[in-house]
Amino acid sequence: MKNAVLLLSGGLDSATCGAIARQEGFTLYALTVDYGQRHHFELEAARRLARALAVREHRIVTVDLAQFGGSALTGEIDVPKDRAGHEIEAEIPVTYVPARNTVLLALALAYAETLGAADVFLGVNAVDYSGYPDCRPQFIEAFAGLANLATKAGVEGRAKYTIHAPLVQLTKAEIIRRGLALGVDYSLTHTCYDPDPTGKPCGRCDACTLRRKGFAEAGARDPLEG
């Protein structure tokens, strides 16, 4: 059994990514980064998923990216609503968090190096990906190259880092079908950018729109829908 760090946000993608990593035989060490999101329902979902995935350890690291501002996800800009799929894909949206995946992967690398793990799983997706630059395959490949230059384990040849992004070329519907086949319980996940105070999804932000479209195309029922 090889060890791997799983970046676990609490969303549908990272839940599916974790199930794929388990199926591939990895022992999982989950890392959730609290970067100052608007709400904490994602963190609660991450805790539930860590238990469901039977991870060996779950670390939650707090880093206040919100203090830099610049994103609807960390509070100072309104979350856009009621946009169709083609609008969502047309530009990089205000829910982009500056350099988020670079920060997440840097922290995952620090964790992996101390564990002696050379594998990191990240549930990014470049098809229905909301236009984030740091979800693209060329970004993921560049980070793996950096990791081997950046670390004692890389330089001493004890680790050759691999950043696994098994969802990167899948549509949301394909991700959901794959996850359902692996037994992922999507009732444990949280997707909405702007839930009500009880955690109920708004149903109108880009994340809700892409999730609904994904379940519809997969011909499946979303357990979070009533």
Next chain:
Amino acid sequence: MKNAVLLLSGGLDSATCGAIARQEGFTLYALTVDYGQRHHFELEAARRLARALAVREHRIVTVDLAQFGGSALTGEIDVPKDRAGHEIEAEIPVTYVPARNTVLLALALAYAETLGAADVFLGVNAVDYSGYPDCRPQFIEAFAGLANLATKAGVEGRAKYTIHAPLVQLTKAEIIRRGLALGVDYSLTHTCYDPDPTGKPCGRCDACTLRRKGFAEAGARDPLEG
């Protein structure tokens, strides 16, 4: 005047790096990362230096790398003492913090992108560099490449990121001479890995040894020495 993010640790190198950035005409936004160092004298030095450098803004971001363990600088391993220069350079020491500079640069990139800045200054040094892999020029270059793939500003062509590491090929003595010529007040800096409870340097850790050697070779007096 162009804006730049300065990674400011509170040490001799970042103080000198900041003075060089100012001389080059940048308006500075200082970023200090509290990553769970053993002591807080570095943070206090960073605050003093931020004032001395007349930075526009000084942000302190806390991220608990210490919870991952694996380094003498974050607490669980003893700091080595009384090693000669050639011993210090022979291997990557236990004071290495896993993936530290990757995490620091990722946070600097997040800050830079929200500021609309494309320049980041980092006082790393590959000559008297204590053998850290993430202080080497090839690491710095790889990170700049990553930054342009990782960000909205990079992808949209609004920013071409440059990671400035003006000390990377200088000896400690050359750094000190350069800083003294620019008027850096080294009494404001903190270098020691293992100070006493009042902040007084131990004089025996690798950082103290390299600092003393540097001042001696520069033919200058260290204001922190009695």
